[in-house]
Amino acid sequence: MHWQSYLKNFKSYLTLERSLSGHSVEAYLHDVQKLVQYLELSGQPNVTPETVTDVHLLDFLYYLGELGIAASSQARVLSGLKSFFRFLMLEQAIGQDPAALIESPRLGRKLPDTLSFPEVEQLLAGIDLSTPEGTRNRAILEVLYGCGLRVSELTDLKVSELYFDIGFIRVFGKGGKTRLIPIGRDAIKYTQIYVEEIRRHQTIQKGSEDILFLNRRGKQLTRTMIFLIIKDLAAKIRLQKNISPHTFRHSFATHLIEGGADLRAVQEMLGHESITTTEIYTHLDRDYLKSVMVEFHPRGKGR
Template sequence: MNWEIYIQHFKNFLRLERSMSENSIEAYIHDVEKLSQFSEISQHQPTPESISERDIMDFLEYLGEFGISATSQARILSGIKSFYKYLAIENLIQIDPTQLIESPKIGRKLPDTLSFPEIESMLDMIDLSTPEGTRNRAILEVLYSCGMRVSELIELKMTNCYFDIGFVRVVGKGQKVRLIPIGRDAIKYTKIYLESIRNHQDVNPESEDIVFLNRRGKQLSRVMIFLIIKALAERAGIQKNISPHTFRHSFATHLIEGGADLRAVQEMLGHESITTTEIYTHLDRVFLQETMASYHPRESSKNHYHRKQN
């Protein structure tokens, strides 16, 4: 049987045999779906009954690459362990591949991630009455909406912003080009900045197509973005070690913990996994947009992320 059938049977088991709440069932199913998505993009594409302990370990390592904390990895592993216990009870597997796997060590150092309220508190610290504040609000909205690298942000071009269809085109590592969905708030504040601030600047000829500029009409530096974010974090009373990359990790973590498809998040990040070296097929742009609309905390009308956290 394939993953979908096994997962459906597991869902019925949790509902009928364990009498679990729908929210708890949804959380368990999301955990197993993450593993099934990982299996589909791995090189040998294991089935539920053929997956090995090594595959599970690779999966946890893969989650770590996204900045998923050890605590969250342990919770996901708990759901997967329950799935394999069910398969063993039903005699669908002979060996439980999760039996000897310990939960990830909580002390393992991973990049700091901002919670959604912390991101909102930083946004609230921005003075929108100043030109720099208007620009900085747009910068933070874009970083969090798109999960960009700081190098991609400072090199973002106006001719690569397709706001009418909700995408931006970025050039990532190795000059690899990708399209990323951009959220409504990011579009809104970037348009305000472009129309009310940037349009009235004297722009350096070398930066004519660059979206975000400094006071002298030149492209911003990586260091400047770092200083803007550090200052806002301090004003918001956030004690974590914050950098532009923190927004990239937060983007990925919030989407994945909310239940988003791993392949879609990887596609949006322009992220090549060190666990799976296969070259991935580009996902349909509509699917990426739907992922953003359904699972990003700034976009989701269904509020998946907050429901998972409660």
Template sequence: MKWSHALKDYKLFLKIERGLSKNSITSYGLDVERLITFLEINNIQESPLSISKETIQEFIYDIAKVVNARTQSRMISGLRSFFNYLIFEDYRTDNPLELIESPKIGRKLPDTLSLDDINRLIDAIDLSKPEGERNRAILETLYSCGLRVSELTNLKISDLFFDEGFIKVTGKGDKQRFVPIVSSAQKYINCYKNEVRNHLSIQKGHEDTLFLNRRGKQLTRAMIFTIIKQLAVKIDLNKTISPHTFRHSFATHLLENGADLRTIQLMLGHESITTTEIYMHVDKSHLKNVLKTFHPRK
């Protein structure tokens, strides 16, 4: 079996059987592609069915020179998944990564913004330009609903249920959930729709897409990153932030103000509550306040 054929079949498996998102499939594929490149550079003639643990170890030693422990750990996990797929399809009987340990890494706590940081970023938006209304609506939506950047860029007008106070979000693996949206975010989205979006020349296929660029096409993930980075520079914010920072801040602020983990999990679209539990480590004072408030022996 050729590597190209194995990789193609693996991606199809991830899409159909596991229901992963396009971005996740791409990430898994890149791990395998990096291994293939290593084999080609070193003229190692081993197929997906014959590659040995020793060769995998050589590859890991090689990548350890150029990537950090967290990236290395993720790549090992991705390759382990690939070879588990080959076992599942009866192409192999063993996984060459079975006994290979990932480097130990500390659990990275999410970066967060204060409410003042968020207000300053939004206040820095130049509303005299047409894209200003759009950018304000984008930041308000990110913070109001805790969306992933791909969920934001894929948001449709038909996903807005403002009368009920919800938006429909399509998350990882095309799983849909309804997320409440505050009235202020609704107001800014409507301002953008009525005052800016309605005057764009919308390209075919993007008629229902909410956030558009000047050419009437769906905004890219990279453009959302750029908007936020430029605003951070504008206000001299001494933090490294991204669209995901707004999602982290959304969850952290809800928790600090008394929301329960299960509710936050549902709004974030986390499959497992253990993923949501990371926010319990952001502000330990919340744990003490919960104990004081709810324990019978205060």
């Protein structure tokens, strides 16, 4: 039997024998489906529940960590996998439990921490929109969190690379590689407000004419300035976490995957290289990426 047959039986077990809610059952199934996606992405589509090993599971958890998935979320996924393989042992479908000896990721303090969605909303609500800088900063954080950008990708973002009519932005990532990323309703809204009400009235310095986010002197913002904006805001709302621009990228990935988004779609939006051994990577259809953003990102709804 292959994965889908076992998942069907696992679903019946969780529903009938363990009497779990529909939401809990779907969460368990998503955990196993993420592992299956990983095996396909990493060039191991022939690995079955009978042949999967602890090495496969450890590599999978490492991959989630590379995506920026929080340790707490990794631990929850591992818990789902442990339940699945315990079920297979009960059914005598496998002779050895590959997850039995794997320890959960440590849940100690992380640098940087991953934000919960309420914490993201609290940070956004703490921005003073009555000032030009506040209006700009709201747009910055909406884009950071809404698109999962690296800080360098944010500071280099160009006005000419905003395709709001189709709901995408183009960014230049590591190694000069470009990618299109879906952008949600809220990020579009606050970026348009910033462009129309603040940026349009600035005197822009030579060389920064096409740069989206500018300082008060009309020049491109530095990476350090983005760090300071975030640190000051965290202090203002008394957030007891050590956060940075990368925290929003981690949170973007964590919230999408916790919501059930496809690993491959998240990997593409983050701009990570392929994890296949041949490094062959098939780019996903733009409509599909947008549908993932709309369905699974907390601030992507409604676009």
